[in-house]
Amino acid sequence: TKEQIQDLRDRLVSQGGIFDIDAKRDEINRDTQITLQADFWDQPKEAEKVLHSIKNLKIWTDQFDAVQASIEDTEVLYEFFQAGDGSEK
Numbered sequence: 001t002k003e004q005i006q007d008l009r010d011r012l013v014s015q016g017g018i019f020d021i022d023a024k025r026d027e028i029n030r031d032t033q034i035t036l037q038a039d040f041w042d043q044p045k046e047a048e049k050v051l052h053s054i055k056n057l058k059i060w061t062d063q064f065d066a067v068q069a070s071i072e073d074t075e076v077l078y079e080f081f082q083a084g085d086g087s088e089k
Contacts, residue, residue, distance in 0.1 A: 009071055
């Protein structure tokens with residue numbers, strides 16, 4: 001139902017705060033800017049740490065985005081169903 005979908009949205013927003021998704025996105029952006037500097041590879045070990053950090057943070061943000069997309073898809077499918085343009089199947 002519409003209420004259940006809204007409940008999922010509310011839970012996702014709550015989880016985003018708990019896992020500090022916005023801060024993770026900010027850190028990804030900062031680290032990505034570092035990788036664009038001309039001297040980025042002058043210190044390969046430090047460069048690898050930055051890339052590793054980006055990769056680990058993206059795991060969190062990509063999964064969050066996937067759940068968010070699933071909720072949005074569910075809402076669209078429910079609207080089609082309500083409009084008679086789809087079936088439970």
